[in-house]
Amino acid sequence: KQEVTQIPAALSVPEGENLVLNCSFTDSAIYNLQWFRQDPGKGLTSLLLIQSSQREQTSGRLNASLDKSSGRSTLYIAASQPGDSATYLCAALASGGSYIPTFGRGTSLIVHP
Amino acid sequence: DAGVTQSPTHLIKTRGQQVTLRCSPKSGHDTVSWYQQALGQGPQFIFQYYEEEERQRGNFPDRFSGHQFPNYSSELNVNALLLGDSALYLCASSRLHSYNEQFFGPGTRLTVL
Numbered sequence: 133k134q135e136v137t138q139i140p141a142a143l144s145v146p147e148g149e150n151l152v153l154n155c156s157f158t159d160s161a162i163y164n165l166q167w168f169r170q171d172p173g174k175g176l177t178s179l180l181l182i183q184s185s186q187r188e189q190t191s192g193r194l195n196a197s198l199d200k201s202s203g204r205s206t207l208y209i210a211a212s213q214p215g216d217s218a219t220y221l222c223a224a225l226a227s228g229g230s231y232i233p234t235f236g237r238g239t240s241l242i243v244h245p
Numbered sequence: 246d247a248g249v250t251q252s253p254t255h256l257i258k259t260r261g262q263q264v265t266l267r268c269s270p271k272s273g274h275d276t277v278s279w280y281q282q283a284l285g286q287g288p289q290f291i292f293q294y295y296e297e298e299e300r301q302r303g304n305f306p307d308r309f310s311g312h313q314f315p316n317y318s319s320e321l322n323v324n325a326l327l328l329g330d331s332a333l334y335l336c337a338s339s340r341l342h343s344y345n346e347q348f349f350g351p352g353t354r355l356t357v358l
Contacts, residue, residue, distance in 0.1 A: 136287075163345060175249075175335055176288070176349040221287055223347075231345055232301050233278075235287030 134159045136224055138236035145243055151209040153239045155222035160200045163227040167196050167207050170219045170238070179220075180207070184227065212243045247272075249338050249350035257356045258326050266321040266353045270338030276300075277319040278347065279311060280335040288335055294319050295341055323355075331357045 135158045145151060155165070164183050168176040180189045180196040182205065188197040193210040205222055219238040226232050250269045258264050270277050276295045280288035290303035294313035313319045317338075323330055333354050337347040 166347060168349070173333070173352075173354065175251075175351040176337075178346060178348060181346045223287075225345055230301055231293070231341070232290055232303070233347065234290075237285070237287045 134162075134224060134226060134234040136222060136234050136236040138220075138222060138239050140239060141237065142240040143242070145212060145241075147212060147214060147243055147245050149212050149243075151212050151241070153207040153209070153220050153241075155205040155207070155224075155236055157203045157205075157224040157234070159224075159226070160203055161227050162200065163225045163231065165196075165198055165205050166223045166225065166233070167194075167205075168221045168223065170221060172219075176221065212241075214243050214245055216243050217241055249336060249348050251334075251336050251350035251353050253353060254351070255354045255356075257358065259358050260326055260328060262326050262357075263322065263324045264326060264355060266323075266334050266336075266355075267318065268321070268336030268338075268350060269318045270336075271348050274338035274340050274348070275317055276339045276341045276345075277313060277317065278337045278339070279319070279321045280337065281305070281330075282333045282335055282352075284332075291321070326357045328357050331355060 139154045166181045167179045182198040195208040221238040223233040223235045278293040279291040282288040292302040297313045333352045336350045
């Protein structure tokens with residue numbers, strides 16, 4: 133059974149810092165890994181999707197990497213801003229035709245001015 | 246493109262009642278997945294519909310059932326509500342044979358009293 137762990141659970145940083153959010157998964161047989169942002173009480177917004185054959189994806193100040201062999205993905209946020217405050221979730225999508233995603237519990241990020 | 250829409254936004258029910266939640270997928274998407282998200286947790290996969298059939302199911306009891314219509318919209322039904330069913334219910338749509346990137350709706354907040 134796939135298990136996804138996100139570290140740290142919570143993070144509070146001053147504006148301008150570069151951040152690293154970690155996501156680890158126990159079963160490397162994944163189809164893709166997707167990072168999401170969730171504001172309190174809201175739905176999930178897709179940030180980046182990395183296919184199993186890819187190593188990284190970039191969008192603006194965000195960069196996500198994937199190392200299947202070690203069961204890890206990392207989300208880098210450059211030059212953090214107060215508007216980045218949210219919970220960040222990763223989801224590993226199982227391969228082999230099941231396409232069932234397993235989510236981590238998320239990292240709650242606060243960026244203060 | 247309106248993206249994924251869900252209705253209602255909020256719902257209050259009492260134990261033992263039945264509830265129906267609705268979801269319209271993003272234009273061009275053929276697959277709808279439903280998730281339950283308890284406070285402070287990651288989303289838990291309930292089931293997925295494709296071509297009006299339930300493709301995959303997570304570890305949820307038969308009280309949870311669903312339906313997908315020819316226009317790809319979907320319903321989630323929960324019978325005999327329990328206090329523990331109180332959660333944010335999320336719908337996500339994707340294209341089954343196109344990287345399976347998931348796009349989420351805003352969710353329905355269900356409170357069971």
